[in-house]
Amino acid sequence: MTDIEQRLTAIRGDTPPKRHNARTIAALTGNPGCTRRAVLDGAGVDKSALAARVGFPARFGQSRFAITRGNAFEAQVKADGGVELLRLVAERLGVPVPSTASWTDLGDGDDPAERARRSATLLTDELSADDTAEPAALFDHPMLALAVAGQRVHLEPDLVAARLGGRFHVVEIKSFPVIDGQADPAKLAAAAVQSAVYVLALRELLTARGHDPELVSHEVVLVCPRDFSNEPVAHLLDVRRQLLVVRRQLERMDRLDDLLAAVPADFTADPAADPAELAGSLTRVPARYAPDCLANCELAYFCRDEARGQSEALGRPVREALGGIADIDEVLAIAAGEPVTDPELAEAATLLRTAARLRAEALATA
Numbered sequence: 113m114t115d116i117e118q119r120l121t122a123i124r125g126d127t128p129p130k131r132h133n134a135r136t137i138a139a140l141t142g143n144p145g146c147t148r149r150a151v152l153d154g155a156g157v158d159k160s161a162l163a164a165r166v167g168f169p170a171r172f173g174q175s176r177f178a179i180t181r182g183n184a185f186e187a188q189v190k191a192d193g194g195v196e197l198l199r200l201v202a203e204r205l206g207v208p209v210p211s212t213a214s215w216t217d218l219g220d221g222d223d224p225a226e227r228a229r230r231s232a233t234l235l236t237d238e239l240s241a242d243d244t245a246e247p248a249a250l251f252d253h254p255m256l257a258l259a260v261a262g263q264r265v266h267l268e269p270d271l272v273a274a275r276l277g278g279r280f281h282v283v284e285i286k287s288f289p290v291i292d293g294q295a296d297p298a299k300l301a302a303a304a305v306q307s308a309v310y311v312l313a314l315r316e317l318l319t320a321r322g323h324d325p326e327l328v329s330h331e332v333v334l335v336c337p338r339d340f341s342n343e344p345v346a347h348l349l350d351v352r353r354q355l356l357v358v359r360r361q362l363e364r365m366d367r368l369d370d371l372l373a374a375v376p377a378d379f380t381a382d383p384a385a386d387p388a389e390l391a392g393s394l395t396r397v398p399a400r401y402a403p404d405c406l407a408n409c410e411l412a413y414f415c416r417d418e419a420r421g422q423s424e425a426l427g428r429p430v431r432e433a434l435g436g437i438a439d440i441d442e443v444l445a446i447a448a449g450e451p452v453t454d455p456e457l458a459e460a461a462t463l464l465r466t467a468a469r470l471r472a473e474a475l476a477t478a
Contacts, residue, residue: 129156
């Protein structure tokens with residue numbers, strides 16, 4: 113065991129490391145500048161158990177109803193060997209709809225490593241197939257792998273299509289609706305990042321097998337219900353920007369030795385430790401809280417309480433609009449006319465006082 117591995121084990125305590133999946137990897141990109149989260153995720157800490165231990169349990173997650181609805185919609189789309197799914201994907205890619213397609217179910221088996229080896233073999237075998245002679249190939253729930261902070265993480269996309277337009281395409285099936293051609297922006301953004309994780313994993317598989325990673329398209333096919341029905345509709349997601357963000361964050365996670373250099377030697381995140389000790393330990397590792405964290409980080413409520421009274425708790429746009437003034441009491445004092453000694457805050461002070469005057473005038477005439 114290396115020194116870094118020993119350090120991470122000491123941070124985590126006696127609990128085994130919590131394995132990542134596509135959702136948690138995608139969530140890493142939500143706040144890439146947060147050292148606290150990078151260290152905890154790199155060590156494989158169970159952040160849900162940690163948050164509950166310090167008295168700020170996480171309040172998000174998929175409902176059972178949403179999971180059931182998603183599974184039912186996926187089964188509907190994949191019915192009859194994926195005939196309808198093949199038509200949707202081909203038409204969205206702008207290629208002729210093949211009359212037939214091979215269907216390979218890679219979802220069987222309990223051993224992720226064995227499933228990953230089988231998936232890798234069958235997927236790369238498609239590269240030697242003749243596009244004109246062989247039918248399109250659809251791979252149901254292939255198992256991919258990606259390195260995250262030294263751990264081999266197994267990932268399971270809904271489907272990978274081969275020999276459609278001469279490339280591999282990741283196909284994601286989501287149960288949120290597309291109404292009048294528009295989907296919920298937050299859900300669409302989450303789907304794009306999660307899909308980018310799969311694209312990156314598939315590209316790394318091809319690279320490891322000596323093939324061109326660009327054979328995996330950056331365009332992901334997203335299949336969702338149309339309007340308020342269960343009729344599936346396909347859309348293309350260009351995930352090039354998300355690929356850059358995911359890759360950059362994973363590279364940062366691989367440099368844990370640099371991050372750990374700024375972490376106190378006795379830092380602990382062991383959920384079995386005393387709650388007061390844990391809370392005090394967490395505050396010694398810098399975080400970068402923003403309201404967005406509430407949707408994707410289990411420790412968000414702890415960090416929000418810690419950031420109370422700071423402008424960052426109101427979001428990055430507010431923090432930037434305030435000229436970088438961190439303390440809300442200081443903001444209010446400057447707006448009320450208190451002089452500033454720092455010349456760099458002169459412009460922010462003028463804007464704050466103007467805003468306070470305009471607010472007072474508006475309230476007086478309301």
